Amino acid sequence: MTASPRVALVTGGAGAIGAAVCRALAAQGRTVAVADLDGEGAALLAAEIGGLGVPIDVADPDSVDLALAAVRDRLGPVTVLVSCAGWDLMRPFIETDEPFQARVLEINLGGPIRVARAVLPDMIEAGFGRIVLVSSDAGRVGSSGEAIYAAAKGGLLALAKSIAREVVRHGITANCVCPGPTDTPLFRGLAEATTDGDRITEALTRAIPMRRLGRPDDVAPAVAFLSSDAAAYITGQTLSVSGGLTMS
Numbered sequence: 646m647t648a649s650p651r652v653a654l655v656t657g658g659a660g661a662i663g664a665a666v667c668r669a670l671a672a673q674g675r676t677v678a679v680a681d682l683d684g685e686g687a688a689l690l691a692a693e694i695g696g697l698g699v700p701i702d703v704a705d706p707d708s709v710d711l712a713l714a715a716v717r718d719r720l721g722p723v724t725v726l727v728s729c730a731g732w733d734l735m736r737p738f739i740e741t742d743e744p745f746q747a748r749v750l751e752i753n754l755g756g757p758i759r760v761a762r763a764v765l766p767d768m769i770e771a772g773f774g775r776i777v778l779v780s781s782d783a784g785r786v787g788s789s790g791e792a793i794y795a796a797a798k799g800g801l802l803a804l805a806k807s808i809a810r811e812v813v814r815h816g817i818t819a820n821c822v823c824p825g826p827t828d829t830p831l832f833r834g835l836a837e838a839t840t841d842g843d844r845i846t847e848a849l850t851r852a853i854p855m856r857r858l859g860r861p862d863d864v865a866p867a868v869a870f871l872s873s874d875a876a877a878y879i880t881g882q883t884l885s886v887s888g889g890l891t892m893s
Contacts, residue, residue, distance in 0.1 A: 651773070653872065654678045654716060654723045656703055656760055657730030659686030661829035662779060665861035666727050668694055669869040675725060678716040682730070703730045703756025704748075713763050722767035725775045725872050728757040728801075733831070738792035746793050753797035754804075761808060765817070774817030775872045778805050779864070782825045782891045785883070798823075802883055809881035818880035820871045825887025826850075827859035854889035863888075 653670045657663040658679035667677050667690055677696035681687040684700030691698035697719050701712040716723055732752045736745065757778055768774025783791050784798030801821055808819040826832065826849045850858060864886050870876055871884070885891050 651724040651771075652676050652678065652716065652720045652722065653725035653727065654680055654713075654760075654764065655727045655729060656680045656701060656756065657728070657779075659683045659690055659698075660729060660831070661861045662824065662827065662864050663727075663729035664690055665865035666729060666779075666868045667696065669865040670725070670727070670872060671696060673869055673873060675872075676720055678720060678723070680712050680716075680730075701730075703728075703760055704751040706759055709756075709759050709763055713760075717767070722771060723764045724768050724771050724773050726761060726764050727777045727779065727868055727872065728760060729779045730756055731779070731781075731831070733791060733794040735790040737790060741793055749793045750797050753794060754800045757801055758804060761804070761819075765808075765812065768817050769812065769815045772816045774812070774815065775876070776805070776808060776817065776819040777868050777871045778819070778821045779868065780805075780821045780823045780883070782823045782885055782887050785823055785885065786891055805883070806881045813880055816877075818871070818876065820876075820880060821883045822864060822867050822871065823883060823885045823887070823891075824864045825853065825859055825885065825890045827861065827864065829861060832858070849890075852890060853887065857888065859886060859888060 653675040655667050658667045659681035671677050671694035679687040679691045680699045680701040688698030699712045702708040778801045780801040781798040783795040788795045805819045805821045
């Protein structure tokens with residue numbers, strides 16, 4: 646799996662899956678901009694992997710512009726984008742309201758849209774680009790208690806396919822990676838916030854043919870491959886990393 650020494654931007658890079666992706670891209674030889682709402686965490690990880698930590702709020706257009714300007718100034722144009730930033734709370738659909746809906750959609754769908762739009766001009770100019778949107782199997786098959794989150798993640802599948810069609814002539818690919826249930830602080834927080842979280846976790850684990858939850862290090866290699874030069878002929882695709890829970 647080869648990779649040219651190009652600049653990679655990972656949003657949500659200080660999170661569990663994001664950090665694993667940053668380490669995998671750095672191991673490929675990428676120069677990684679670790680972008681996260683947790684600016685301190687981003688800086689710490691960047692120091693570990695020899696990259697650049699930048700604070701970013703993907704729900705704020707001004708914050709996205711500032712972060713991209715900092716990356717361009719310090720590292721150069723971004724030609725690899727991995728969108729990992731996300732947020733959710735488990736809540737029955739009928740109990741959701743407009744503020745909750747707006748927040749889930751803005752972070753999980755609006756954020757990846759605006760970041761991808763911001764980096765595409767540099768990719769087009771370079772004649773090379775890799776966009777990997779970290780979606781979720783919830784977006785492929787639905788998820789009880791996560792209707793709006795699933796809708797947002799499903800939107801990423803359509804976004805990647807649409808971008809892929811528009812920019813393929815510029816040497817740019819766009820794909821989605823869909824983790825299944827993955828043992829992260831976000832997943833544990835979702836489980837702990839419900840009265841039957843342990844039961845849900847046990848049921849999910851039993852339903853996965855490999856009989857365990859995913860780990861961030863299970864997801865990162867799939868993202869790294871789709872970000873590599875070796876994946877030049879793969880675009881508009883959705884890859885689930887779910888231990889067999891979902892199968893295409």
